[in-house]
Amino acid sequence: MRTLLAHADVVVTMDDERREIRDGGVLIDGRSLAAVGPTAELPDDADRTIDCRGMVLLPGLVNTHHHLYQTLTRALPGAQDADLFGWLRTLYPVWGALRADDVYVSAKLGLAEMLLSGCTTTSDHLYLFPNDVAIEDEIRAAREVGVRFHATRGSMSLGESRGGLPPDYLVEDDDAIMRDTQRAVETHHDAERFAMLRVAVAPCSPFSVTPDLMRASVALADDLGVHCHTHLAETLDEERFCIEQFGVRPVEYAERLGWLRPDVWFAHSVWIDDDEIARLAAAGTGVAHCPTSNMRLASGVAPVVRMLAAGMRVGLGVDGSASNDGEHVLGEARAFMLLQRVGTRDPGAVTARTALEVATRGGARVLGRDDVGVLAPGLAADVVGWRLDRAAYSGARADPVAALVFCQPQDVDLALVDGVERVRAGEIVDLDLGALVAEHGRRACDLLRRSENS
Numbered sequence: 001m002r003t004l005l006a007h008a009d010v011v012v013t014m015d016d017e018r019r020e021i022r023d024g025g026v027l028i029d030g031r032s033l034a035a036v037g038p039t040a041e042l043p044d045d046a047d048r049t050i051d052c053r054g055m056v057l058l059p060g061l062v063n064t065h066h067h068l069y070q071t072l073t074r075a076l077p078g079a080q081d082a083d084l085f086g087w088l089r090t091l092y093p094v095w096g097a098l099r100a101d102d103v104y105v106s107a108k109l110g111l112a113e114m115l116l117s118g119c120t121t122t123s124d125h126l127y128l129f130p131n132d133v134a135i136e137d138e139i140r141a142a143r144e145v146g147v148r149f150h151a152t153r154g155s156m157s158l159g160e161s162r163g164g165l166p167p168d169y170l171v172e173d174d175d176a177i178m179r180d181t182q183r184a185v186e187t188h189h190d191a192e193r194f195a196m197l198r199v200a201v202a203p204c205s206p207f208s209v210t211p212d213l214m215r216a217s218v219a220l221a222d223d224l225g226v227h228c229h230t231h232l233a234e235t236l237d238e239e240r241f242c243i244e245q246f247g248v249r250p251v252e253y254a255e256r257l258g259w260l261r262p263d264v265w266f267a268h269s270v271w272i273d274d275d276e277i278a279r280l281a282a283a284g285t286g287v288a289h290c291p292t293s294n295m296r297l298a299s300g301v302a303p304v305v306r307m308l309a310a311g312m313r314v315g316l317g318v319d320g321s322a323s324n325d326g327e328h329v330l331g332e333a334r335a336f337m338l339l340q341r342v343g344t345r346d347p348g349a350v351t352a353r354t355a356l357e358v359a360t361r362g363g364a365r366v367l368g369r370d371d372v373g374v375l376a377p378g379l380a381a382d383v384v385g386w387r388l389d390r391a392a393y394s395g396a397r398a399d400p401v402a403a404l405v406f407c408q409p410q411d412v413d414l415a416l417v418d419g420v421e422r423v424r425a426g427e428i429v430d431l432d433l434g435a436l437v438a439e440h441g442r443r444a445c446d447l448l449r450r451s452e453n454s
Helices: 068-073 084-095 100-116 136-145 174-188 211-224 236-246 250-256 274-283 291-296 304-309 329-344 352-366 400-406 433-453
Strands: 002-012 020-029 032-038 048-051 055-059 061-063 119-126 148-155 197-203 228-232 264-268 286-289 313-316 383-387 414-417 420-424
Touching: 002 383, 002 400, 002 414, 055 352, 055 400, 061 313, 061 329, 061 352, 068 084, 068 100, 068 119, 068 433, 084 236, 084 433, 100 119, 100 136, 100 414, 100 420, 100 433, 136 148, 136 197, 148 174, 174 197, 174 211, 197 211, 211 228, 228 250, 236 250, 250 274, 274 304, 286 304, 286 352, 291 329, 304 313, 304 329, 304 352, 313 329, 313 352, 329 352, 329 400, 352 400
Parallel strands: 002 048, 002 055, 061 119, 119 148, 148 197, 197 228, 228 264, 264 286, 286 313
Antiparallel strands: 002 020, 020 032, 055 383, 383 414, 414 420
16 A cells, blocks of 8 residues: 655655655655655655645654553642652552553553654553553553554562552562563564564662662563663652662662663653763663653753763653643653753753654654654654644744744644554544543543542
8 A cells, every 4th residue: 555645835854864845745655654755756656645735744753751541640639739759659549549441541542642742652651550450451552542652561669668669559579570571571572673562671760669670670671682661860859769778879870780771761860960961871871851740740850952962862751641741742842842941041952853853763762763753765654744724833834843843732633653544634543532531531530439448
């Protein structure tokens, strides 16, 4: 099946030359891109043509950090004005009442929301498994929505009784964690090019897992040939915890455990200095920058401009929908641009095009992928498009590419993933979003009732 996306006002390729093609087009052959260029220069033998006049086309956006189950606990009283540790202590008891179907529905709603925001590839960090929850609950949702999914089998093993933050009833035994993590990778991970599903190993954080589990996790990932992920250096509370418990700051702690390597990416990395940035850059370790969550929890401003200048791999993450209360990846690109300007007091610190680059090819690099994040022949057929004839972009036609970031973030009008049209005219194909929202809302209410009665 050959599909031609024709006559787009601009095709933003994010290729090595960063081409932006006026009256551009994209020819898709099956799962891959066959040609990208001016519409007049593309073959006209497609089986179908989609007229993209009035649109800007981009590679599908990439999200590098999330907690999809948290869509059920947005804006909860008691957690609205807390820092990270207070927020977690408030929400742990609620999450302890999660069931398998809750995780499935929360993931499906969250993935649909992200797809509409322009995201075609996403990672998720599921690190608690109460009741009958399993990583398969999220995988099933991702398959149904049709996005590329990097499931990370997270874990918590250091409960309150042993000096950790989470309650004991939410942690698992190290051996059980390792067994199920290996099972998840061996059952689901696809290392092939254009894979729709990959699995990574993801102990949660320095304050919720033991050093032994951190070492064992990276060793297991090495044996299985997959990536590793964890939270690191998110807050000053975490820094104090690491100094008190381990005698070093978080980056040094991770380095001692063998976690500074190119097949690792950290979430947040807000509180790192120039020497630590240089060590992370030299190791090839990636970072998922989560600007909205960092603002929401008053965690701080990550030094992303300095990370990029040092050559670090940096992508964007929406983080959990209870510490962001949304999951709009284009909106995250805007937040990244604006927050870095505030943090550096430099109005040119991050341009709109830099923000889009980090949201596309930057995120792909963080996840270890060379087949997404760019529109070029031979790469995956993941393309998203926004119409410009709407109120939010009116008056911004002089630079429609920058308008995507400077103006109020909008949902996509078109999205193809793996060559399949997933969003058409602003609606997800073959998904009753209204029914899903209603079911999700019911489950959110039921979860709160169960947690209050437990």
